[in-house]
Amino acid sequence: MDQAKNFTKGFIRENPVFILMLGLCPALGTTTSAFNGMGMGFATMFVVLMSNIVVSLIKNFVPNKVRIPCYIVIIASFVTIVDLVMAGFMPALHEQLGLFIPLIVVNCFVLGRAEAFASKNTLLSSVIDGTGMGLGFTFALTLLGAAREILGSNAIFGLQFIEGDGMLVFILAPGAFIALGYLIALANKLNKQ
Amino acid sequence: MEYIVIVLSAILVNNIVLAQFLGLCPFFGVSSRISTAAGMGGAVLFVMTVAAIVTYLISHYILIPFDLIYLRTITYILVISSLVQMVEIILKKVSPPLYQALGIFLPLMTTNCAILGVAILVIQNEYTLMSGVVFAVAHSIGFTLALVILAGIREQLELVNVPEGMKGNPIILVAAGLLALAFMGFAGIV
Numbered sequence: 001m002d003q004a005k006n007f008t009k010g011f012i013r014e015n016p017v018f019i020l021m022l023g024l025c026p027a028l029g030t031t032t033s034a035f036n037g038m039g040m041g042f043a044t045m046f047v048v049l050m051s052n053i054v055v056s057l058i059k060n061f062v063p064n065k066v067r068i069p070c071y072i073v074i075i076a077s078f079v080t081i082v083d084l085v086m087a088g089f090m091p092a093l094h095e096q097l098g099l100f101i102p103l104i105v106v107n108c109f110v111l112g113r114a115e116a117f118a119s120k121n122t123l124l125s126s127v128i129d130g131t132g133m134g135l136g137f138t139f140a141l142t143l144l145g146a147a148r149e150i151l152g153s154n155a156i157f158g159l160q161f162i163e164g165d166g167m168l169v170f171i172l173a174p175g176a177f178i179a180l181g182y183l184i185a186l187a188n189k190l191n192k193q
Numbered sequence: 194m195e196y197i198v199i200v201l202s203a204i205l206v207n208n209i210v211l212a213q214f215l216g217l218c219p220f221f222g223v224s225s226r227i228s229t230a231a232g233m234g235g236a237v238l239f240v241m242t243v244a245a246i247v248t249y250l251i252s253h254y255i256l257i258p259f260d261l262i263y264l265r266t267i268t269y270i271l272v273i274s275s276l277v278q279m280v281e282i283i284l285k286k287v288s289p290p291l292y293q294a295l296g297i298f299l300p301l302m303t304t305n306c307a308i309l310g311v312a313i314l315v316i317q318n319e320y321t322l323m324s325g326v327v328f329a330v331a332h333s334i335g336f337t338l339a340l341v342i343l344a345g346i347r348e349q350l351e352l353v354n355v356p357e358g359m360k361g362n363p364i365i366l367v368a369a370g371l372l373a374l375a376f377m378g379f380a381g382i383v
Contacts, residue, residue: 021221021362025306029214069274072303076267084263099310099317102266106306108218173212174373181366185358 007128010136016109017140017180018187023109026100027141028176034157037145038138039093040100043086045134047078048110052130055118071114072105079104109137147179196327198383203331205379209307210339211372216307220340221365230344234337238330240280240302241311244273245329248312249322269312274303307336339376343369 016022026044031037054074062070083101086094094101104110113133118126149155152170154162169175207213210220216237223233248269256262281299284292292299302308311332315325346368355364 022218024217024221025214028217069271072270072274073267076270080263080266083266099313102313103215103306103310105266105270106304106309108304111304169374172377173214174370174377176214177366177370177373181359181363181370184366185363188361188363189358 003125003128006125007132010133011139012187012190014133015136015140015187016112016133017137017144018184019191020109020112021184022112023107023137024180025103026107027144028173028180030097030100031141031145031148031176032096032171033149033153033155034142034146036093036096037141037143039090040097041134041138041141043082043097043101044104044107044110045131045138046082047075047104048113048134048137049127049130050078051075051110051114052118052126053123055114056121056123056126059119067119068111068115071111071119075110075114076105109133144176144180144183147183148175151175151179195324199324199327200331202383203328204335204338205376206383208335208339208373208376209311209332210336211369211376213310215310216305216336219301219305219307220336220343220369221362224340224344225347227341227344227348230340231337234333234340236299236302237305237307237336238333240273240277240299241308241333241336242326242329243280244276244308244312245315245325246322247272247276249315249325252316265313265316269309270303273308273312277302307332339372342372346372 010016012018014020017024017027023044026040030040051071051074055071058070079102082104083094086097086101113130117129121129146156148170149157150166152166152168152175154160154164154166167175170179203209209215210217219233219237224230251268251272252262252265256265256268277299281292284299311329315328318328320328343365347365350364350368359367
C-alpha cells in the first residue's frame, strides 16, 4: 500500500472516532476540554504505536489460537507504563482522565489495529499505521474537546475569549453525545465530496 | 440504607452509559432491537457481577498483600477474558438455549469497558465485598435500562424521515444525548 495514503487515512477517511465509531468511551468521557482530549489522544497514540510495533514483530511466533490474549497482554503492559508515567509526571492530567487511562486496554480501536493491521503487515507499515491512526484519534478528541470547550465554557485550551459562562450542557454528559453526533454528520459530508 | 443509595445512584443518577460513558460500543452496537438489547443486558449482568467478585478477591488477597498493585490492569483484563471464556463453555454445556440467545455478545464482553471499569471502581471506592456486588448488579441494571430505552427509540426512528446528513450514526448520538439530558433530571435524588 502507498505509505503516504497509509499515514493520512486516519484523519478523515478512516478516522477511528468519526467514521469507524471505535473508542467512543474515552472520546466522550475525557473531552470536557481541548487539552484533556489531546492528553488522552496522545496517551492512546503511544499505546497504539508501541503495541503495533510489538505485534508486528512477534506475528510469526504467536500461534493463531491464542493471539488475542497475547495482544491484550502486550497492550495492557504499555497501558500500565502510560498510567505510571502520567501519574508521576502529569498528576493533574492523570487526575482529570482518571479511570479512562487503565481503560485504554479495552479500547476496541487499539486491539482493532493490532488484529486488523499489525498482525498482517510489515514493521514499517505498522509503525506508519500506528502513528497515523493515533494522530487521527488525537485529532478527533482534540476537535471534540475544543468544540465542547468553546460552546460550554467560552474558552479554548483554557483561554477565555468571551466573559461569562457558556452553554453548560456541552460540558456535561448530554452535550458530549450531541456534539459528537453533529461532528460525525460533518465528517460524513466531507467524506462524500 | 447504604445499599439503596448505591442502587439509586448507579441506575439513575450516575448511569454507567449516559453519565459515565462506559460500555458505549455495545450501547451503539447492539441497540437496534429491544430483544437483543435485553439479551446483552442479561449477559452483562452475569459477567459484571462475577468479574467484580473475582477481581475483588484477587485484589485483596493477592495484589495488596504482595504489594503488586501496579499489575492491576494486566491481571484484571486477563481474569475477565478467561472468565468470559469460562462462562461461554459452561453455558454451552448447561443451558444451550441461553447460549444461543446470547450468541456473539458473550465473546465481545472482553472488550466491554463497562466490565473492567466497574471492577476498577469497586476497588477505588473501597467497597466491602457485599457493597461491591450490589454496585456491580446495580450498574448492570442501569446499563440494561439505557440499552433497552435506546433500542426502543431506534425502532421508532426507522419509521421517521431523517434529514440526509443526519442519517445513521449522527441521529442515534443526538437521541442518546437527549436521553442523557432526561436522566440528568434525576440528579438531585441521592
